[in-house]
Amino acid sequence: MDKSITVVRKTVVLEPFVKLVRLLVRIFYDNYTPESDNQQKSVKNVKGSAVIVLDALTRRQWVREEDLAKEVKRNAKELRKLIRHFEEQKFVMRYHRKETAKRAKMYSYAVGGTTDGRAEDNVKFHTHSYCCLDYAQIYDIVRYKLHRLKKKFKDELEDRNTVQEYGCPNCKRKYNALDALRLISMEDDSFHCENCNGELVMECNKLISEEVVDRGDNARRRQREKVKVWLQDLEGELKPLMELINRVKDLPFPAFEPFPAWEARAAKAARENGDFNPDDPSRSLGGYGSTPMPFLGETKVEVNLGEGNEDVTSTGGDSSLKMLPPWMIKQGMKLTEEQRGEMRQEANVDGEAAKLSDDKKSVMENGDDNKDLKDEYLKAYYAAIMEQQKLAAKLNEQESAGESTTTDIESATTYSDRQVGMKSKREEEEEDVEWEEGASVAANGNYKVDLNVEAEEAEEKEDGDEDDDIDWEEG
Amino acid sequence: MALKEQLDKFNKQQVKCQSTLSSIASSRERTSSSRQNVPLPAAITQKKPDAAPVKFSSDTERLQNINNIRKAPVGAQIKRVIDLLYERRLALTPEQINEWCHVDMHANKAVFDSLRKNPKAHYDGRRFSYKATHDVNDKNQLLSLVRKYLDGIAVVDLKDAYPNVMEDLKALSASGDIYLLSNSQEDIAYPNDFKCEIKVDDEFKALFRDINIPNDMLDVEKELLKIGLKPATNTAERRAAAQTHGISNKPKDKKKKKQEISKRTKLTNAHLPELFQNLNGSSSRN
Numbered sequence: 001m002d003k004s005i006t007v008v009r010k011t012v013v014l015e016p017f018v019k020l021v022r023l024l025v026r027i028f029y030d031n032y033t034p035e036s037d038n039q040q041k042s043v044k045n046v047k048g049s050a051v052i053v054l055d056a057l058t059r060r061q062w063v064r065e066e067d068l069a070k071e072v073k074r075n076a077k078e079l080r081k082l083i084r085h086f087e088e089q090k091f092v093m094r095y096h097r098k099e100t101a102k103r104a105k106m107y108s109y110a111v112g113g114t115t116d117g118r119a120e121d122n123v124k125f126h127t128h129s130y131c132c133l134d135y136a137q138i139y140d141i142v143r144y145k146l147h148r149l150k151k152k153f154k155d156e157l158e159d160r161n162t163v164q165e166y167g168c169p170n171c172k173r174k175y176n177a178l179d180a181l182r183l184i185s186m187e188d189d190s191f192h193c194e195n196c197n198g199e200l201v202m203e204c205n206k207l208i209s210e211e212v213v214d215r216g217d218n219a220r221r222r223q224r225e226k227v228k229v230w231l232q233d234l235e236g237e238l239k240p241l242m243e244l245i246n247r248v249k250d251l252p253f254p255a256f257e258p259f260p261a262w263e264a265r266a267a268k269a270a271r272e273n274g275d276f277n278p279d280d281p282s283r284s285l286g287g288y289g290s291t292p293m294p295f296l297g298e299t300k301v302e303v304n305l306g307e308g309n310e311d312v313t314s315t316g317g318d319s320s321l322k323m324l325p326p327w328m329i330k331q332g333m334k335l336t337e338e339q340r341g342e343m344r345q346e347a348n349v350d351g352e353a354a355k356l357s358d359d360k361k362s363v364m365e366n367g368d369d370n371k372d373l374k375d376e377y378l379k380a381y382y383a384a385i386m387e388q389q390k391l392a393a394k395l396n397e398q399e400s401a402g403e404s405t406t407t408d409i410e411s412a413t414t415y416s417d418r419q420v421g422m423k424s425k426r427e428e429e430e431e432d433v434e435w436e437e438g439a440s441v442a443a444n445g446n447y448k449v450d451l452n453v454e455a456e457e458a459e460e461k462e463d464g465d466e467d468d469d470i471d472w473e474e475g
Numbered sequence: 476m477a478l479k480e481q482l483d484k485f486n487k488q489q490v491k492c493q494s495t496l497s498s499i500a501s502s503r504e505r506t507s508s509s510r511q512n513v514p515l516p517a518a519i520t521q522k523k524p525d526a527a528p529v530k531f532s533s534d535t536e537r538l539q540n541i542n543n544i545r546k547a548p549v550g551a552q553i554k555r556v557i558d559l560l561y562e563r564r565l566a567l568t569p570e571q572i573n574e575w576c577h578v579d580m581h582a583n584k585a586v587f588d589s590l591r592k593n594p595k596a597h598y599d600g601r602r603f604s605y606k607a608t609h610d611v612n613d614k615n616q617l618l619s620l621v622r623k624y625l626d627g628i629a630v631v632d633l634k635d636a637y638p639n640v641m642e643d644l645k646a647l648s649a650s651g652d653i654y655l656l657s658n659s660q661e662d663i664a665y666p667n668d669f670k671c672e673i674k675v676d677d678e679f680k681a682l683f684r685d686i687n688i689p690n691d692m693l694d695v696e697k698e699l700l701k702i703g704l705k706p707a708t709n710t711a712e713r714r715a716a717a718q719t720h721g722i723s724n725k726p727k728d729k730k731k732k733k734q735e736i737s738k739r740t741k742l743t744n745a746h747l748p749e750l751f752q753n754l755n756g757s758s759s760r761n
Contacts, residue, residue: 028680048654052665056626071626073663090688090695136707137692144695145686147702152682230679258716 016248017135018058021091023241024142025054049074053082054133057092062132062259083131090137095130095259130259139248146234153231166200168193175200491535544577552578552586557595560605561635568602611636614643621653622666630655630662 029050056072057063065083069076086092166175166183171193175183183191183200191200544552559576560567569580569587580587591598597606609632611617617636621628633640644664648655654665689695696706 028683031677031680032684048665049656051667052627052654052656059625073627073629088688090692139707140692140695140699141688143702143704144688144698145683147698148686149683230682233679 016244017139020142020244020248021054021058021133021135021138023244024138025051027238027241029054049078050082050086053079054086054091057131057133060132062095062130062262065129065131068131080129083129087131090141091133092131093134093137095132096127132259132262139245143245146238150231150234153227153234166191168196168198168200170196170198492538541577545579545583549583549585549589552583553590553593556580556586556590556603557593557605560596560603566599566602566604572603607636608632609636611640613637614647617643618647618652621647621664625666627656627663627665630664633664 030048032050052072053068053074056068060068065080066076069079072079083092083094087094166177168175175191175193180191183194185192185197192198193200544555555576556572556578559572573579573581578586580590590596590603595606597604609620611620611633617633617640620633630641630644633644644653644655647653648664652667654667656663656665689698692710696710699706
C-alpha cells in the first residue's frame with residue numbers, strides 16, 4: 001500500500017519536468033537540423049526532428065538507440081547524430097555496452113557484461129548505446145545558458161571593453177592590450193606598430209562584428225537595437241519558461257539512475273510482478289538474462305520509486321566508503337602497493353560477476369535490497385553505515401580468497417615474461433589486471449582459470465595489431 | 476419489302492452475337508451466315524451496309540471486353556471491384572457493381588465470397604463499401620487520429636482514408652498541429668500535442684544553442700553557485716555512487732586511454748621515463 005501511494009506521488013512529480021523539456025525544445029530547437037555532410041540529402045524536410053526525438057525520450061527511460069529509431073520511424077544515423085549532440089549539451093546520458101544481438105544464451109550475456117570496456121575479437125558482440133534524459137542536468141544547463149546569454153547581451157549594450165584594442169592607420173593591423181610588450185617604443189610614450197612603426201590608435205566597440213564596424217554608425221545603432229530587442233525577448237517572451245523554471249525549483253527532482261542499476265531494478269520489478277518465482281534462482285536468472293527488454297515499458301513508474309529510495313541509500317553508503325575506517329587502514333598497511341590496486345579492481349570485478357552470473361551472490365543482493373528498503377523506514381543514517389561496513393567486511397573476505405588465485409596468476413605471468421623476454425614492468429602490471437578479470441569470470445576453480453590464461457595468451461600473440469584497429473574503430 | 480429488310484437486319488445481328496459468345500458453335504454459324512450473305516447485297520442499298528458494320532464492331536468490342544473481365548482470375552476481378560469502391564466511395568449492391576465494372580458476382584461465387592472476406596471491402600448483407608485502413612472522413616478526424624499515434628504514423632497508411640488527405644495533412648502541418656517529416660523512405664506524421672506560444676527570433680535560438688558548455692558538469696555547478704542559484708545535479712555524488720557499483724562514468728577518459736596506450740602495447744624506450752608519465756596517470760585512474 002505504501003508503495004502504491006509513493007508511486008502516485010512520483011508520477012505526479014515527474015510531470016513538470018517533462019513539460020519543461022517539451023517547452024524548451026519547442027522554443028529553441030524547433031528548427032534545428034543536425035549538420036550533415038551530404039547537403040543534397042538534407043533537402044528533405046527534417047525540421048522538427050529534435051522535438052520529436054526528445055518528446056519520445058520523455059515518454060521513456062533507458063532505451064536502446066536502435067529500438068528508439070525503429071519506434072519513432074527515424075533514420076538510425078540521423079537519430080544518433082541528434083542524440084550525440086544532446087549528449088554534448090548534457091541533456092541526455094548515454095551508456096555504451098557490448099552485448100549479443102539476440103541475448104540467446106545466459107553465459108554469453110554474462111561474458112559480454114564482464115568484458116565491458118575491453119576490446120574483444122569475438123564476432124558475436126556488438127556495441128550498443130542506451131540513452132536516457134537527465135532532467136536535473138537539463139535544468140542546470142538551461143539556467144546556465146540563459147544566464148550567459150543575458151550577461152552577453154548586457155555586456156554588449158553597456159559597451160564594456162575588458163581588453164583594449166588598437167589599430168594601425170597605415171597597414172590596418174590590429175593589436176590588443178595583451179600585445180603591449182611588443183608595441184612599446186623607446187622614442188615616445190605611445191604604442192607603435194611592429195610592421196611599419198606607425199603610431200597606434202585606440203579602438204572602441206570590441207564586441208561588434210567586423211562587418212558592422214566597417215559600415216559605420218548606422219549599422220552600429222541597428223545592431224544595438226537588435227540586441228535590445230533580444231534582451232526584451234529574454235525578459236518578456238520567455239516569461240512562461242522562467243515561471244516554469246521557478247515552479248520546478250521547489251519540487252524534488254527525479255533522481256538519475258545509471259543504466260545497469262536501472263536494468264537490474266527493472267528485472268527485479270518484473271520478477272515481483274509474479275511472472276517468475278523469486279525464490280527460484282535459476283528461473284530468476286533465466287528471466288533476467290533471456291528477456292529483459294519486454295519488461296522495460298511496464299516498470300517505468302516503479303523504477304522511479306526505486307530510484308528515489310535507492311539513491312538515498314547509496315548516498316549514505318558512498319560517504320561511508322569515502323572515509324576509510326581505521327581498521328581498514330590497518331589492514332592496508334600490511335599489503336604492498338601492487339596488492340592494494342589489485343584488491344580495488346578485484347572488488348569491482350567481483351561485483352559485476354555477482355550481478356551477472358553467480359546465483360548465490362544475486363540472492364544475497366536481493367536480500368540486501370530488501371534490507372535497504374526496510375532501513376529507510378526503520379533505521380537512521382548511521383545504521384546504514386554499519387551495514388555498509390559489514391558489506392565491506394564480506395568484500396574483504398572475497399578479496400582474501402582472491403589473493404591465492406592472484407599468486408598463481410603472478411607465477412604464470414613471470415613464466416610467460418621469460419618467454420617473451422622484451423616486455424617492460426609496466427606491461428606486466430596491466431597483464432595482471434587482465435588475468436584477474438578472466439579468473440573472476442570463470443569462478444568455477446583453477447582448471448578454467450588456466451584455460452582462460454592460455455586463451456588470452458593466444459589472443460595476444462595472434463591479434464595484437466587487429467585489436468588496436470578495433471579500438472580505433474570503436475572510438 | 477420493309478418487313479423483309481428488318482428481318483434480314485435482325486438475322487445479321489443475331490448471328491454475330493452468337494458467334495462472339497459461344498466458341499464451340501462458331502464454325503457452324505459462320506457456314507450458315509456465309510450462305511445467307513450471298514442474296515443480301517442485291518436486296519439492300521449501299522447506304523445501309525455502311526451503318527450496320529459500325530454498330531456490330533462496337534458491340535463486338537464491348538462484349539469482348541465484358542467476356543475478358545468475367546473470365547479473368549478472381550484476384551483481378553476483386554481488385555477491379557475494390558478500385559471501383561475506392562473511386563466512388565459509395566455503398567454499392569452487386570447489381571450496381573455489375574453495371575459499373577461488369578463483374579458479375581452472382582454468377583461467380585468465388586469472387587463474391589473472397590470479396591466479402593476482403594479486408595478492404597465491407598459487406599453489410601446487401602451492399603459493399605470501401606473500408607479504409609483508418610476510418611477518417613475529414614480534417615478534424617484526421618487530426619484526432621494522428622494524435623493517437625505519439626510515435627508517428629506513416630502517411631502511406633493515411634492516403635486511402637479519403638480523397639483530400641494529402642491536402643489536409645499539409646494544412647495541419649502548416650498550422651503547426653502536426654509535424655510532417657520525411658524519412659529516407661517515406662513521410663511520417665507526428666502529433667504536436669504541446670503547443671508553445673513563445674515566438675523567438677531564429678538568431679536568438681542559434682545564440683542559445685551555440686553557447687559553449689564546459690566539459691565537466693562540476694564547472695557548471697560552480698558557475699550556478701556564483702550566480703546564487705542552487706544546482707539540481709550533484710555530480711560528485713553520482714560519481715561516488717558509480718565507483719561503488721563499479722560503473723565507469725567517464726566514457727571520454729576511456730577513449731583517451733585507448734588512444735594513447737593500450738594494454739597490449741609493447742613499451743620500449745625504458746631509458747626515457749618522461750614518456751611513461753601518461754601511463755602512470757592512467758594507471759592511477761584505474
